[in-house]
Amino acid sequence: MKIEEEIKQKQFSSQRLKALVNVLFTASWFYSLQNTIFKKYDISWQQFNILRILKGQKGKPCSLKMLSERMIDRNSNTSRLVDKLERKGYVARHSNEIDRRKVDIVITPSGLDLAHLATVETDELVINEINSLTEEEEMKLNELLDKLRG
Secondary structure (H helix, E strand, O other), rough: HHHHHHOOOOOOHHHHHHHHHHHHHHHHHHHOOOOHHHHHOOHHHHHHHHHHHHHHHHOOOOOOHHHHHHHEEEOOOOOHHHHHHHOOOOOEEOOOOOOOOOEEEOOOOHHHHHHHHHHHHHHHHHHHHHHOOOHHHHHHHHHHHHHHHH
């Protein structure tokens, strides 16, 4: 469905503004789709993002700084998100063996299980929703979004 129909706006003052609204609307749309899965697991998408980052570390620890740098939503309070995940038993914090001032964060086995289950579900959901694009169009979309961010 066209963005004009989605938000019930007849026209935009420019194609640039229309593109901006379209990107923001589509990001929110994807967020809403995935949020149905995250609610089932009692996590936020920011917490899911942290679990995916830690899962990708394959057992190697991360610092808060590293997590913050790799987050999709860089405005998130990473420390607070890790606290919540730790209380739920999905991550653990340990003092760094080399530098005791640093804290290492690792994903726990239950965090790995959750990350795997939620990843499978969200990937399946998103793939089903964007199956209208060809691989060539997906590549072009990625290229344009990368170009947009400069």
